[in-house]
Amino acid sequence: MKRPFYLFSNGRLRRKHNTLALEKCALDCRIPDDEDTEGLPSQPADGQRLPFAVESVDSIYLFGEIDINTKLVTFLARQGIPLFFFDYYGNYTASLYPRQPVVSGRVRMAQAQHYLSPKKRLVLAKEFVDAALFNILRVMRYYVPRLPEPESLALQESCEQIEAERARIPACPDIPTLMSAEGRARDCYYQTWPLMLGEAVAQKFPFNKRERRPPSNPLNALISFGNSLCYTVVLRQIYRTALDPTVSFLHEPGDRRYSLSLDVAEIFKPLLIDRAIFKLLKNG
Structure with missing residues (x-):
């Protein structure tokens, strides 16, 4: 069964016969990208060699400082394996994709027509928001019966507020109004995180609101990092179709x-x- 591989070490990723190998650096330290003016490897790949079968690889996520060459890229392209790159701070920066295996001009034309039609676009956008709020409520309702009464009642009230925003979705006349409803629901959702995390965790990871660019605390940074991983997972699946991402x-x-x-x-x-x-x- 194929699965994604996440490489956090520094070194060189290379083809070894018909498989893959990560040659690690003995001293695993890294220079921040904005401080590196040479563009050269920080250390030689003189450490442990970790081989892994290419048949088990669905995609590769590179978080460390890893060298690759054109032979490796050609090999991965033949196997249909994409590479996703992240910078020193964990921000998603780029993808290296094989030539798209599924191509359909008819599908792309239809996709563009749905975007250009305000009515058709709004129908699809409402489905995305409705599904997102449905899953948010699934997460929250899991914790309602598992919390003590004051927190449980507060969480239930927040569920009702989000349900009210979800009920407004069919009447939204345009995309900005729809995104406003989604924004209000997500703000309400994030305000309940200290309740769902529990007092002990909430003290270690204080969280008042969702903040981006840059995240203001470790929990906001963790959300941003997780979301970037989710985007790449979704992008991987889109490339299995004829849709234009x-x-x-x-x-x-x-x-x-x-x-x-x-x-x-x-x-x-x-x-x-x-x-x-x-x-x-x-779980700590």
Whole structure:
């Protein structure tokens, strides 16, 4: 069964016959990208060699300072394995994708037509938001019967507020109004995180509101990091289809970003990322 590989060590990723090998650096330290003016490896790949079978690899996420060459890229392209790059601070920066295996001009034309039609675009955007709020409520309702009464009642009240925002979705006349409803629901959701995390965890990881660019505390940074992983997972699945990842419906398409992955990731972030964060923090 194929699975993603996450490489946090420094070194060189290379083809070894018909498999892959990570040659690690004996001294595993790294220079921040904005301080490196030479563009050379920080250390030689003179440490442990870790081979792994290419048949088990679905995708590779590079968090360390890792060298690659064109032979490796060609080999990965033949195997249909993408590379995702993250900078020194854990921000997603780029993807290296094989040539797209599924191409359909008809599908792309239909996708563009749905974006250009305000009515069709709004229908799809409402589905994304409705599914996202549905999964947010799933996460919250899991904790309602598991908390003591004051916290349980407060969490139930927040669920009712989000349900009220969800009920407004069908009547939203345009995308900005829809995104406002989603924003209010997410703000309400994030305000309940200290309740769901519990007092002990909330003291270690204080969290008042969602803040980005830059995240203001460790929990905000953890959410941003998890969300970036979710975007790449969704992008990987979009590339299995004939859809264009740059043409979206909820988020506005723009330059240098795969905005369709932002749309689809809204559905899965509460289940894949938020629940994983709760589990990590509660288990220490």
